[in-house]
Amino acid sequence: MSQSSQQEQPVRLSVENIGGISETTVTFERGVNVLSGRNATNRTSLLRAIMAALGSDDVSLKRDADEGSVELDIDGETYTRRVRRVNGSVVLDGEPYLDDPELADLFAFLLTTNETRTAVLTEQDLREIIMRPVDTTAIKREIESSEEEKLRVDEELEELAAVQQRLPKLEGERATLTDRIEETEAELAAKREELADAEATVDESRSQQRAVDEKMSELGDVRSDLESVRQELRAQRESLDSLQADHDELTTAESELPDSPAGEIEEIDAQIDDLRAEKQSLQSELNALQRVIQFNEDQLEGAGESVLEDLVESSAREGSGNVTDELVEPSESVMCWTCGREADREHVEATLERLRELRQSKLQASGDLDDRIDELSERRIEFEEKQRQREQVKRRLHETEARIDSREERIEELVDRRETLEEEIAEIEETVEAMQTQNDDTVLTLHKEANQLEVDLNQLERERREVVEEIETMEAELERRAELRERRAEVTSRLTDLRTRIDQIESEAVAAFNEHMETVLSALEYENLARIWIERVDGEGEQGRRAEEASMFALHIVRESEDGAAYEDELGHLSESEREVTGLVFALAGYLVHDVHEEVPFMLLDSVEAIDSDRIARLIRHFESYPDYLVAALLPEDAAATDDEYPVVTEI
16 A cells, blocks of 8 residues: 555544553544534543554553553554563553654643643643753763864864974975985996996906905995994984973973872762662652542542443442432532542542642652752763873873883894894905905095995985875875864754754743744634743752753733733633643644654644533644644534544544
8 A cells, every 4th residue: 555545544542441440442544533422422542542553651440350451553653562460560561653752742742631732721830841852861972972073073173284284394304305316326436437437447456456346345335334323323212302392391281281080980870879769769659649630630620331230239328319420410519539428529629729739749859859860960070071181191201111112122233233234244355355455545535435325325315205105195084174174064064953953942942932932812702911921041940950941931911901001911820721822832832843743643632621612622623734634532512623524533
C-alpha cells in the first residue's frame, strides 16, 4: 500500500479493560474527531487509551480486571500496549508508537491533568515547561567540545602562519646556497685543472702518485665525515637547548596548576547518586499521588460503569432507593470510594485541592533536585578538566625529559666520534706528508685545497637539500590552510547556533504564544479582554539555577475599561473560561516550537466545559490545522456547536 493510500485509511483503536471501558473499538478520520457524551461515559478513558497506545504511562486499569490492552492501527502499522496488575501496582509493556512520550505528554495530550495547562492555571514557571524537553547539559557539553576543536584549529592556523612567515627566509637561504654551490663548483673545477698541470710537471712514479691520491681521497672522505658530525652535533645541541627551555616552561606550568583533591570526584559522584536516588523516591511518591488525584477527579466527574453496577446491586440488597439516579443526577454530595457513604462534594474538592498542592510542592522539590544534580555535574566536569590538564602537562614533561636524555646520549656519541675523526685526519695528514717529502709542495697544497673544496661543496649541497625538503614540507602544510579555515568556519557557525539555541527556542515559544493568543482572542471575542501576551525578562532565577537559565516568562493581561482605556490585570482575575483558553494556547505554542506534529499524529482535548459552546467550536477550528488527528471530548451541547462535517463518536 502506498503512503498516500495509508494516510487515507482511518485509524482504528481497540480497547479492553482500560479506565471504565470493558471493551470497545473506535475509528478516527483524519482531522477533527468529536467524542460526544455526558460525564461518566468513558470519554476520558478512551483518550487515555489513545495516550497509552502512543506511549504514555498515564493510564489506569479497569477496577475489576487484572489485565487490559490497547491496540492502535495507523499508517499500515499496529502498536500495542498491555496493562497488568502486579502486586497491587499497574505495569505496562508492549510496543507503543513513541519511544519517549515526554513531548506528547506536555504538549499534545491536553487533558485536565496536562502539566502545561495546569502550569498556566496555577501560575507556575512557564519557561521551565517550554524548556524541559531541551537537554541544556548536553548543549553545554557540545559547546565545550566545539570550543576545544576551534582552539585546536586556531593553534594549527597560527602554526601555519608562522610557517608562512619563515618560508621567504628559507627560499632566500635556498637561493644563497645555490649561488654558493655554483661558485664552489667553478672554484673546484679551476683547482683541479691547476692540480693536473702541477702534477704533469712532477717527475714521480705512478705507484707513488697512486698511493698519494688514494690517501688524499681517504683524507677527503674522513674530513667530509667530520664535517657531517660537527653539523649534527650543532643541530643536536640546538635541539637540546630548545627541549630544556620547553622543560622549564612545563615545570612552571605544572607548578601553577591548581591541585585537584583525589577524592573530590568520587565524593561528587556519591552525592549525585544520592540525589538521583532521592529524586527516584520522590518520583514514585508523585506517581502514587497523581493516581490518587486522578481517581478522585474521575469520581467527581462521574463514577465508572463498574462502580455504578456494584452500588446498584448493593442498594438493591439493602432495600434503598435508586442509587444510580442519585449518582447520575446532579447533587451537592458524592459517594466516597473508600467507605461507600455519601460525602459533601465541597469537602472532597477541598481535600483534592490539598492533594494538588502537595503534588505541586513535590514537583518543585524534584526540580530543585535536578538543579543540584546539574550543579554537581558541572563541578565534576571542572575537576576532571583540571585533572586532565595536569596529566597532560605531566605526560609532556615526561616525554620532554626522555627526549633530553636521548639528545644528551647522542651528543656524547658525536663528541666521541668527532675526536676519533680528528685523530684519524691527523694521522692521514702525517702519512701524506711523509709520502710527499720527495714531491713538490705545490701539488700537496693543491690536493689539500681541492679536498677542502669538495668537502665544502658536499656540505653546501647537503644544506640545500635540507632547506629544499623543509620548504616542500612547509608548502604541503600550507595547502591545509583552506581546509582548516573552512573547518573553523563550520565550528564557529555550530558554536553560534549552540549558544543561541536556547534563546531561539524561548523566543519562538513567546512569539508563537503571542501570535496565536491574539488570533484566538479575536475569534472568541471576550468582553473587555484586549490582550494576553508573554514577555521574556531577565531574572535571578530560583536557588541553584544556572546563569544561562535565568530568563523568565512574564504573562501579561491587558483589559479595556468602558471608556476604552487599557490597564493591566492579574491572571487570577481571569474567568475560568479565559484561563482555560490561555492554558490551551500556551500548550499549542510548545507543540509548534518543538515540532511535536512530526512525532505525534494525535492531539487530545478534554475538560473544556468551562468554555461556552460557540467558543469551543472556534477554538477547535483554530487547532485543527496542526495535528493529523484532533480528538476532542465534548458535552453533547458543545459537540452540536462544532462543524457538521466532523465525525462524532457517541457510543464507547
